[in-house]
Amino acid sequence: MSTPAGKRGRWFLPQSPDVLGMLRRQADITADGMSAFAAWAAGDAARADDVRRAEHECDDARRTLVDAISEAFTTPLEPEDLFQLSFELDRVMNGAKNTVRESEAMQFPPDASSAQMAALLAEGVQHLKAAFAQLDGAKDRQGRATQEADAAVKAQRQLERVYREAMSRLLEVTDIRVVLGSREIYRRMTAMSDDIVSVADRVWYSRVKES
Numbered sequence: 001m002s003t004p005a006g007k008r009g010r011w012f013l014p015q016s017p018d019v020l021g022m023l024r025r026q027a028d029i030t031a032d033g034m035s036a037f038a039a040w041a042a043g044d045a046a047r048a049d050d051v052r053r054a055e056h057e058c059d060d061a062r063r064t065l066v067d068a069i070s071e072a073f074t075t076p077l078e079p080e081d082l083f084q085l086s087f088e089l090d091r092v093m094n095g096a097k098n099t100v101r102e103s104e105a106m107q108f109p110p111d112a113s114s115a116q117m118a119a120l121l122a123e124g125v126q127h128l129k130a131a132f133a134q135l136d137g138a139k140d141r142q143g144r145a146t147q148e149a150d151a152a153v154k155a156q157r158q159l160e161r162v163y164r165e166a167m168s169r170l171l172e173v174t175d176i177r178v179v180l181g182s183r184e185i186y187r188r189m190t191a192m193s194d195d196i197v198s199v200a201d202r203v204w205y206s207r208v209k210e211s
Contacts, residue, residue, distance in 0.1 A: 017068040020076050020135060023086055026061040027129040029054055030093050034122040037096040041110040041118035048100045055097040062090050076136055081206040085132075088198045092125060095192035099185060108181035113166035117189040120159040124196040127152035131203050142207045149200035156193045163190055 033054025040047040065086050069079050077085075103110060110118070127148045134145035163186055173179050 016073045019068050019072055019082055022065040024132050026058055027132045029057045029061055030089055031125050031129045033093050034125045038118040038122040042115045051096050051100050055093045058090055058093045062086050077206050084202050088195055091195040092192050099188040106181050114185050116162045117159050120155045121192055124152040124155040128199050146204055146207055149203040152200045153197055156197050159193045
């Protein structure tokens with residue numbers, strides 16, 4: 001069977017899905033989820049459902065991205081970097097959901113220090129979202145991406161100070177339930193903070209390789 005003249009000799013390359021757009025979509029969901037988490041920690045218990053919903057949506061967004069990475073002919077960043085950025089960002093949202101779940105299970109609501117830490121976590125994710133907006137391979141945007149990554153890390157350094165001060169105050173508390181409950185929530189929030197720093201570090205790493 002002959003090939004139609006208009007199609008003779010035409011090359012068909014695999015499609016390259018917008019993996020960077022998918023990563024940014026995951027960041028958008030995470031930022032919204034962490035805003036809900038901060039509101040929950042500040043006393044709005046109803047926002048717990050929004051945190052859980054965001055965590056499920058992030059899982060879906062991550063699965064879609066991972067599938068697309070495996071099928072993409074080319075990607076604007078190395079597949080390993082895209083995978084790790086998505087993976088480590090997903091850990092942040094998982095941590096928020098698990099913190100809410102643990103607080104509810106213990107029937108121990110977050111305190112003022114937890115609210116401060118949650119706000120700094122949300123701030124850090126907003127900076128990561130802004131950094132992802134610059135990850136398009138353009139040389140003139142590399143500086144802005146790393147600046148946002150630095151800002152995310154700076155917010156987490158502030159969280160460390162809040163954590164140390166809160167833990168110091170617990171030394172004066174005699175109610176063991178308060179001590180154990182507070183320590184558990186603080187610990188979970190610092191773990192989320194470490195994940196945010198890991199994402200920021202990966203932004204730096206991906207930019208260094210592109211330079």
